[in-house]
Amino acid sequence: MGRDLKLENLTKRYGRLTAVDHVNLEIHEGEFICFLGPSGCGKTTVLRMITGFETVTEGKIIFDGRVINDLLPKKREFGIVFQSYALFPNMTVEENIAFGLKMRKMPKKVIAERVDVMLDLIGLSGWRKLYPAQLSGGQQQRVALVRALAPDPQVLLLDEPLSALDAKIRLRLRAEIKRLQQELKKTMIHVTHDQEEALSIADRVVVMEGGQFRQVGRPIEIYKNPSCRFVADFVGTSNFFEGRRTDDIVDLGKRKIKIAQNGSGINEAVSLSIRPEHVEVFKKGEPSAVDEPLNLVPGRIEVVVFQGAAVRLLIEIDGDEIIADINEKEFEQRSLKRGNEIFLYFPPEAFLVFAEGEGKT
Amino acid sequence: MKPIEPSRKPFSTWFSADNIFTGLITAFLLVILVFFLLYPVVVICRLSFLKDGFFTLQNYLEYFSEPRIFRSFYNSMFVSLVTMVITTVLAFLFAYGLTRTTLPGKGFFYMVSTLPLIAPTIIQALALILLFGRNGVITRYLLDTSWNIYGATGIIVGEILYCFPNALFILYTTLSAVDTRLDEAAQSLGASALKTFFKVTLPSAKYGIASAAALTFNLTITDFGIPVVIGGDYSVLATEIVNKVFGMQRFDLGATISVILLIPSITAFAINYYLTRKSYAMISGQARPFIQPSRPLKKWAFTAYSVFICSCILLVFVTVFLGSFVKTWPYDFSLTLKHFDFPSLGASVPIWTAFWNRVLEPGSLRDMIAIKYAPIWTSLLVSLVVAVVGASMTLVAAYIIEKKKPRGEQLLYALSVLPAAIPGVVLGLGYVLAFNKPYFLIYGTIWIIIINVVIANFTLGVLSGTANLKQIDKSVEEAAVSLGAGPVTTFTKIVFPLSKVAFLSTTTFFFMRAMTTISAVLFLVSAQIKLAAIEIIFLDVDGRTASANAMCTVVVLIVGIFLLIMRLTTGSSGLSGMSSSK
Numbered sequence: 029m030g031r032d033l034k035l036e037n038l039t040k041r042y043g044r045l046t047a048v049d050h051v052n053l054e055i056h057e058g059e060f061i062c063f064l065g066p067s068g069c070g071k072t073t074v075l076r077m078i079t080g081f082e083t084v085t086e087g088k089i090i091f092d093g094r095v096i097n098d099l100l101p102k103k104r105e106f107g108i109v110f111q112s113y114a115l116f117p118n119m120t121v122e123e124n125i126a127f128g129l130k131m132r133k134m135p136k137k138v139i140a141e142r143v144d145v146m147l148d149l150i151g152l153s154g155w156r157k158l159y160p161a162q163l164s165g166g167q168q169q170r171v172a173l174v175r176a177l178a179p180d181p182q183v184l185l186l187d188e189p190l191s192a193l194d195a196k197i198r199l200r201l202r203a204e205i206k207r208l209q210q211e212l213k214k215t216m217i218h219v220t221h222d223q224e225e226a227l228s229i230a231d232r233v234v235v236m237e238g239g240q241f242r243q244v245g246r247p248i249e250i251y252k253n254p255s256c257r258f259v260a261d262f263v264g265t266s267n268f269f270e271g272r273r274t275d276d277i278v279d280l281g282k283r284k285i286k287i288a289q290n291g292s293g294i295n296e297a298v299s300l301s302i303r304p305e306h307v308e309v310f311k312k313g314e315p316s317a318v319d320e321p322l323n324l325v326p327g328r329i330e331v332v333v334f335q336g337a338a339v340r341l342l343i344e345i346d347g348d349e350i351i352a353d354i355n356e357k358e359f360e361q362r363s364l365k366r367g368n369e370i371f372l373y374f375p376p377e378a379f380l381v382f383a384e385g386e387g388k389t
Numbered sequence: 390m391k392p393i394e395p396s397r398k399p400f401s402t403w404f405s406a407d408n409i410f411t412g413l414i415t416a417f418l419l420v421i422l423v424f425f426l427l428y429p430v431v432v433i434c435r436l437s438f439l440k441d442g443f444f445t446l447q448n449y450l451e452y453f454s455e456p457r458i459f460r461s462f463y464n465s466m467f468v469s470l471v472t473m474v475i476t477t478v479l480a481f482l483f484a485y486g487l488t489r490t491t492l493p494g495k496g497f498f499y500m501v502s503t504l505p506l507i508a509p510t511i512i513q514a515l516a517l518i519l520l521f522g523r524n525g526v527i528t529r530y531l532l533d534t535s536w537n538i539y540g541a542t543g544i545i546v547g548e549i550l551y552c553f554p555n556a557l558f559i560l561y562t563t564l565s566a567v568d569t570r571l572d573e574a575a576q577s578l579g580a581s582a583l584k585t586f587f588k589v590t591l592p593s594a595k596y597g598i599a600s601a602a603a604l605t606f607n608l609t610i611t612d613f614g615i616p617v618v619i620g621g622d623y624s625v626l627a628t629e630i631v632n633k634v635f636g637m638q639r640f641d642l643g644a645t646i647s648v649i650l651l652i653p654s655i656t657a658f659a660i661n662y663y664l665t666r667k668s669y670a671m672i673s674g675q676a677r678p679f680i681q682p683s684r685p686l687k688k689w690a691f692t693a694y695s696v697f698i699c700s701c702i703l704l705v706f707v708t709v710f711l712g713s714f715v716k717t718w719p720y721d722f723s724l725t726l727k728h729f730d731f732p733s734l735g736a737s738v739p740i741w742t743a744f745w746n747r748v749l750e751p752g753s754l755r756d757m758i759a760i761k762y763a764p765i766w767t768s769l770l771v772s773l774v775v776a777v778v779g780a781s782m783t784l785v786a787a788y789i790i791e792k793k794k795p796r797g798e799q800l801l802y803a804l805s806v807l808p809a810a811i812p813g814v815v816l817g818l819g820y821v822l823a824f825n826k827p828y829f830l831i832y833g834t835i836w837i838i839i840i841n842v843v844i845a846n847f848t849l850g851v852l853s854g855t856a857n858l859k860q861i862d863k864s865v866e867e868a869a870v871s872l873g874a875g876p877v878t879t880f881t882k883i884v885f886p887l888s889k890v891a892f893l894s895t896t897t898f899f900f901m902r903a904m905t906t907i908s909a910v911l912f913l914v915s916a917q918i919k920l921a922a923i924e925i926i927f928l929d930v931d932g933r934t935a936s937a938n939a940m941c942t943v944v945v946l947i948v949g950i951f952l953l954i955m956r957l958t959t960g961s962s963g964l965s966g967m968s969s970s971k
């Protein structure tokens with residue numbers, strides 16, 4: 029067992045507001061964890077409690093087998109990367125990176141070597157004498173990244189480090205963070221509200237809502253197997269239906285749908301979700317031999333959006349809008365167009381079923 | 390496996406280096422402010438209400454029942470209200486010209502308009518006397534009239550000149566911050582220029598206007614330098630206090646009048662403070678859009694107006710300069726340096742005496758420099774110490790208030806802002822009453838003067854410090870801490886370098902105030918310790934007007950040189966944003 033970080037019933041209250049509500053998590057050494065959630069769900073607060081800049085109301089933070097709730101921030105030796113870069117404007121790139129090393133009273137020669145290594149890591153050696161204001165946002169954030177890494181922190185915490193950057197640079201830097209993490213095998217906790225970002229870089233994703241952890245798991249699990257309606261909605265795109273289930277038939281009011289799972293109760297309220305890529309589209313008149321005729325629904329293509337390899341169709345059925353993704357080749361072959369009358373098919377096994385009270389059945 | 394709990398948790402958290410650091414400094418600042426600000430004021434109040442150990446209103450009855458004395462209250466209110474109205478209107482028009490029209494030479498006009506800040510208030514009165522006094526070059530020489538400017542008129546004109554830059558600063562900030570696109574929108578909707586001005590421009594600047602007015606009122610009612618020189622028989626509260634104390638040794642009456650003066654002065658300050666906050670809250674932070682070229686008539690009208698105002702201000706300086714170099718104003722205009730051979734004697738600080746004895750040969754030059762100029766060297770020494778101590782203390786106080794927010798932070802903030810509300814004369818009298826004790830060793834030394842000037846000007850230092858610190862991202866400090874920096878390193882390596890510009894301008898401000906202040910230190914000078922700005926008054930009272938002018942010239946030159954040095958070494962002009970407002 030390495031130097032793990034453990035949160036036990038961690039809670040933060042600001043007066044009557046509970047910003048973080050009894051969360052539990054075990055983060056292993058060398059793991060890349062992503063906290064994902066909408067703005068205001070308490071991500072920053074969890075991070076600040078871990079760094080020690082925020083006090084803990086209840087619960088424990090345990091690092092390497094010790095409770096560190098009351099340890100001073102500087103004693104924790106955790107590196108932090110901020111959304112606003114937070115470089116020292118009065119120091120050059122080099123001095124910024126050396127700052128943490130000087131604080132640890134390392135010999136000059138060691139510092140110089142370490143700074144070189146760090147600058148190489150981000151390919152900014154030519155910029156060492158420049159001041160932060162002379163760098164672009166992406167460059168500043170890269171400097172901030174190695175500044176935090178230079179003293180070889182136990183854990184690196186990143187609070188929305190990419191949010192302030194342009195879309196293109198964001199993707200580049202995202203890949204760079206991932207590469208650094210794999211090279212250095214450093215425990216990293218990365219906070220973001222961007223689900224794509226979270227799924228693409230993390231070993232494990234923690235989905236947060238209202239101060240609580242809704243689901244913790246590998247990106248693929250989170251995507252394929254969301255634990256509740258909130259996760260299904262927040263991570264990726266889903267179509268939702270509300271209805272009442274009896275056995276394996278869900279009554280949506282206007283029509284009935286067959287699903288793969290049998291319910292226990294009779295007439296129990298459920299929501300169904302299905303990912304756009306699982307929805308099948310047939311042109312009227314095309315042969316549509318499907319397993320379950322009940323789930324074949326007529327509709328009309330309202331909007332066509334090209335997304336590169338996939339094409340996203342917004343389809344109207346029964347006055348509702350359904351999103352279906354089909355690949356571009358297929359779209360061409362079938363010569364689908366806006367205004368086409370079509371059939372949608374929902375494979376019963378593609379539905380995720382959530383009871384009204386959130387949890388999955 | 391059970392995690393290891395630390396054994397002494399509350400202890401170690403509470404006694405962290407950071408908390409000790411913050412706590413000690415907070416306590417230090419609180420003690421200083423309570424002892425050197427609150428205590429003297431309390432002593433004054435106590436004296437005014439006590440007779441032989443019992444509570445009494447007798448002093449107040451005496452004041453209000455004697456019409457001749459009560460007049461000073463009426464007079465103070467009158468000159469302050471008139472000055473307030475005129476100054477606000479004049480400064481508003483000037484600020485409007487600078488921010489809303491395309492008149493040429495804005496930078497020059499703005500710079501000239503801030504000049505009164507570098508001189509003692511008394512300079513306005515000296516100039517007006519040279520121009521319009523009994524022997525004024527205009528009244529006596531050009532018009533040969535017996536009318537002269539002494540009294541209410543002189544005070545009002547002098548105060549307008551002195552308050553102008555202070556009011557202007559607030560109005561300039563307000564008008565340049567309010568979105569000019571509102572004006573453009575109104576005009577594009579068909580409103581006439583005049584209607585736009587009254588319906589859009591004026592209302593949008595209302596808080597700024599009101600706070601400039603309140604500040605002007607406060608500055609006028611607390612000023613001592615102008616009324617003492619040009620007031621003649623026209624007594625105001627500030628001069629009446631000094632009169633009672635110096636003239637009649639009636640400390641109790643002086644204290645009573647002080648309390649009476651405190652009421653309008655604190656009220657005006659509170660209004661100014663409240664409205665400035667409100668006005669700045671409305672600032673949109675958007676970049677100022679391009680100003681439409683003004684119509685020629687408007688442009689030239691505002692140019693002519695700005696030239697007029699700046700000429701008046703320059704005239705004051707030129708007149709006093711001339712007055713110190715001509716033989717007998719206004720009869721003999723041949724040039725001479727004899728007025729710079731000051732009659733005042735002695736009272737040197739030992740350091741300086743030793744210094745001059747070392748660098749100069751014995752003789753009349755050394756006597757003049759070392760003895761007759763002693764007040765100037767004392768002032769310079771005091772001002773340099775005040776500049777460094779004042780700027781450092783206020784920056785630390787601002788840092789504690791803005792970033793550390795310890796327990797007692799609000800008290801610290803309140804006490805830091807309070808000094809601007811307390812008239813200098815009142816604080817000075819409070820020092821005499823509170824600290825003129827044999828066991829109080831620093832009384833009668835330059836240290837009490839230094840403390841007094843630092844405390845009296847604490848407000849602006851703290852306010853400009855907090856405004857500056859607000860701009861430092863909290864994450865920058867946290868980054869330093871997370872990299873292992875302690876509280877002291879964080880302050881010296883990060884916070885201080887990022888506050889350097891604000892620190893230098895606060896340094897300049899404290900230096901200027903220490904060189905030019907009169908009212909605050911009037912009671913603290915003595916036969917042993919003399920200050921240049923105070924000597925101006927004594928020379929004037931002695932009838933040595935020309936030497937008073939010369940002394941004033943010296944003070945202005947020293948401040949000017951200091952500004953120049955600051956500018957050359959740091960590249961930033963100290964004057965911008967250096968009025969008593971903020």
Ligand SMILES: Nc1ncnc2c1ncn2[C@@H]1O[C@H](COP(=O)(O)OP(=O)(O)O)[C@@H](O)[C@H]1O
Pocket residue numbers: 042045047065066067068069070071072073074
């Ligand atoms: N210092 C504070 N005082 C009071 N409430 C706070 C404070 N900091 C955060 N909050 C509240 O706690 C909640 C979680 O905030 P935060 O952790 O910043 O969310 P996120 O980082 O996920 O956007 C929000 O409702 C926020 O308003």
Ligand SMILES: [Mg+2]
Pocket residue numbers: 068071072073188
């Ligand atoms: Mg956040």
